[in-house]
Every structure is written in C-alpha cells, then in structure tokens.
Amino acid sequence: MIAAGRFAQEFEKIGAVGAAVAAFDDGNEGDDPYGEHDFGKLDANGEAVIWKIDYYSLDEMHGSDHPEDPAVTVRILTLMFAEDY
Template sequence: MFDCFTPNNDPYGEHDFGGFTDPEAGRVFWKIDYYDTDYRYGSDNPADPTVTRHVLTVMLASEY
C-alpha cells in the first residue's frame, strides 16, 4: 500500500498519484484518472460512482 503522500507529491491532497522503486524495473509511477461513463471526458463529479469511471495507469518513470 502506498501511503507516503506529502505536500510535494500530493499538493492537492487527492491521493491519485504515486511512485515506488522496483528492484528490477526501476522507478514506477501510478495515477488514477476520473472519467465520465463514456471514458471521453473528465467526470463532473469524481466522488459519484454513478457518473464516474476510474482508470489506473501504471508506467515506468522512463516512459513519462
């Protein structure tokens, strides 16, 4: 579980981005985006699961 949120890596307190170091892969980032139900636009209300779809992206830092 990632729980190392600080004002530097989470300035808005949303807890939707993080990173860790994997011994083999190196630095890895993850982020959560909040889309409308058609996955076309950002959700109008990310806290409402009836109008929001969550998408988790995991990537190597070198891909960022």
C-alpha cells in the first residue's frame, strides 16, 4: 500500500524509497520496542519516510491470529512521506 499524498504525484520516487526500506537496518528501541522490525523512519534521497508492516488474515479483514505463519498471513507494507503524516 502506498499512502496517498505526494507519492501519488511523485510516483518515480517509489523505487528509490522501496530500495531504502529494503536496506533499512537501523531499528531502535523507540521505534521497535518489541523487536518485530515492522516499523521504521529513514531518509531516502533527502526525503523523510515512514514505513510500517502490518499482518492481516488472508481475507485482509482483520489482523492475523498467527503473524509468524505465512500460510494464514498477508503482510502489507505501508510507505509514506513523514510530512504527509
């Protein structure tokens, strides 16, 4: 999922932001208090970006009861520019 806002107008930045999120390894206890590595803030080409991974049931109607099990879980990555939050 890509949040509406500037991403809708600046579609060409999605690849660079996606690559920055994929390479992200700077989690901290403030952003990741449970060690799940499902949220982060980073800079991508001078733009502050927030990302979050949520774990849904296969029907995507509610959270997964077993987020560790890919057979019953859909993971959704949400990206947004921090200033759009």
